[in-house]
Amino acid sequence: MSQKVTKAVFPVAGLGTRFLPATKAIAKEMLPVVDKPLIQYAVEEAVAAGIDTMIFITSRSKNVIIDHFDKAHELESELEAKNKTELLAILKGIVPPNVSFVFIRQAEALGLGHAVNCARPVIGDEPFAVILPDDMVEDGTRGCMSQMVELFAEKQTSILGVERVNPADTGSYGIVKTPETSEKYAKIDVIVEKPKPEVAPSNLAVVGRYILTPAIFDKIKNTGRGAGGEIQLTDAIADLMKDEDVLAYEFEGKRYDCGAKLGFLVANVELALLNTELKDNFKAYLKDLVSKF
Ligand code: UTP
Numbered sequence: 086m087s088q089k090v091t092k093a094v095f096p097v098a099g100l101g102t103r104f105l106p107a108t109k110a111i112a113k114e115m116l117p118v119v120d121k122p123l124i125q126y127a128v129e130e131a132v133a134a135g136i137d138t139m140i141f142i143t144s145r146s147k148n149v150i151i152d153h154f155d156k157a158h159e160l161e162s163e164l165e166a167k168n169k170t171e172l173l174a175i176l177k178g179i180v181p182p183n184v185s186f187v188f189i190r191q192a193e194a195l196g197l198g199h200a201v202n203c204a205r206p207v208i209g210d211e212p213f214a215v216i217l218p219d220d221m222v223e224d225g226t227r228g229c230m231s232q233m234v235e236l237f238a239e240k241q242t243s244i245l246g247v248e249r250v251n252p253a254d255t256g257s258y259g260i261v262k263t264p265e266t267s268e269k270y271a272k273i274d275v276i277v278e279k280p281k282p283e284v285a286p287s288n289l290a291v292v293g294r295y296i297l298t299p300a301i302f303d304k305i306k307n308t309g310r311g312a313g314g315e316i317q318l319t320d321a322i323a324d325l326m327k328d329e330d331v332l333a334y335e336f337e338g339k340r341y342d343c344g345a346k347l348g349f350l351v352a353n354v355e356l357a358l359l360n361t362e363l364k365d366n367f368k369a370y371l372k373d374l375v376s377k378f
Contacts, residue, residue, distance in 0.1 A: 217293025
């Protein structure tokens with residue numbers, strides 16, 4: 086019987102050191118791109134893919150994420166009293182109907198593999214999605230995870246979202262090697278975490294979108310510390326590949342690396358240019374600014 090993806094894991098327990106001091110007291114995932122926090126874009130992408138259970142792997146400093154997805158009674162009453170119906174709708178839209186939110190603490194930041202394993206009691210024996218909110222993908226239509234869920238419905242095997250990166254940057258990613266194909270997906274032959282450019286098997290990088298079968302959990306349990314002394318999801322996936330096919334899928338859309346300052350700024354500029362309310366004035370401002378360079 087074919088299985089459906091109904092649960093998504095959002096590992097948000099990392100320290101976010103690249104954004105210090107901004108992330109000293111607030112979660113990196115709450116940084117806004119234009120007017121929405123990164124975590125909300127990620128949840129909206131999951132909802133668009135038909136996922137109804139959102140599982141957040143959090144840490145001590147991330148309680149603000151819990152608050153963001155809670156009902157804000159006082160604020161809602163205030164907006165109602167002032168007849169601010171549009172804002173009220175935006176506020177209520179943060180928590181869509183029929184969507185459940187589960188929060189699990191990762192007591193120690195032992196790595197992405199360890200974070201994903203914290204979701205095991207809630208996932209059980211089902212395939213599930215993993216979305217890293219600091220990788221934002223804008224495809225202008227149904228969303229990156231919807232594309233992957235569609236492929237999963239057909240293939241019923243683990244799928245990693247991948248894209249070509251600058252060969253000099255392989256040391257920042259999990260890198261895969263696949264056979265040449267004209268398809269958008271291919272079975273992965275090799276996966277390695279953060280290889281230096283001179284030993285990288287390709288420049289096809291895993292970015293923050295995964296659909297995994299539950300077999301990954303036993304693999305993570307047996308995974309020791311890898312790159313950076315962390316329990317790496319990539320190493321567990323390499324182990325999973327011995328038993329099952331794992332596909333790399335070159336998704337449609339543009340990815341913004343919002344975990345890094347430059348990518349975050351680029352995302353803000355490009356999404357502002359897509360925003361109906363802002364785009365005309367913002368474009369005029371940018372044109373004027375560029376003319377002064
Ligand atoms: P990153 O490598 O981006 O680390 O983690 P980070 O802590 O978020 O940011 P920097 O590098 O210090 O600036 C990739 C993803 O894995 C999660 C992070 O929250 C992020 O979404 N993660 C990482 C965990 O949830 N737990 C961990 O132990 C490690």
